[in-house]
Amino acid sequence: VQFVESGGGLVQVGGSLRLSCGASEFTFSNYPMRWYRQAPGKEREFVAHISSAGGNTVYADSVKGRFTISRDNAKNTVWLQMNSLKPEDTAVYYCNTNPPKREYWGQGTQVTVSS
Numbered sequence: 874v875q876f877v878e879s880g881g882g883l884v885q886v887g888g889s890l891r892l893s894c895g896a897s898e899f900t901f902s903n904y905p906m907r908w909y910r911q912a913p914g915k916e917r918e919f920v921a922h923i924s925s926a927g928g929n930t931v932y933a934d935s936v937k938g939r940f941t942i943s944r945d946n947a948k949n950t951v952w953l954q955m956n957s958l959k960p961e962d963t964a965v966y967y968c969n970t971n972p973p974k975r976e977y978w979g980q981g982t983q984v985t986v987s988s
Contacts, residue, residue, distance in 0.1 A: 874899045874977055876968050881982030884958055892953040892982055894968030902926075902946035905971045908953045910964035911981070921953060922971060935961070958986045 876899075880892040892908070905924050911917040921942035922931040930942050941954040951968055965981035 876977055876979040878966060878968055878979055878982040881966060881984045883985045883987060886959060886986060886988050888958050888986070889954070889956045890958065890984060892955065892966055892968075892984075894951040894953075895949055896977075897949075899949065901944065901949045901951065906942075906944060906951045906968060907971045907973070908942060908951075908966060908968050909973070910962075910966045910984075912961075912964040915964075917967070920966070923951065955984070958984075960986050960988045962986050 874896050876894050876896045878892060878894050880890060882890060884890055902925060905922060907922045908920040909917050910920050920933050920936055921940055923942045923944050927944050932940060939957045944951045963984060963986050965983050967978060967981040969977050
């Protein structure tokens with residue numbers, strides 16, 4: 874199984890994007906899920922967490938109040954709504970379980986915020 878991320882793109886400062894994460898033959902409802910990101914020259918970092926049923930969310934301090942993670946287990950999809958984007962949000966964004974499994978990493982989706 875590999876997760877497939879989509880929805881990235883080029884956006885201006887202050888803009889919004891909505892990322893999606895899905896996978897076939899994977900029962901999302903069994904796992905808490907996270908979004909991660911990796912900027913050029915930096916290590917991959919945690920962005921947002923959602924519990925398996927969706928009732929609990931946690932965010933990195935850098936995105937708190939701007940990003941919202943959500944999920945629909947019936948659709949096997951996790952989203953990341955990103956508002957008030959900043960240049961420092963530029964990165965490749967990935968989804969994975971918590972804890973992440975090496976074999977689940979997908980290609981990610983590029984988010985570029987221009988100033």
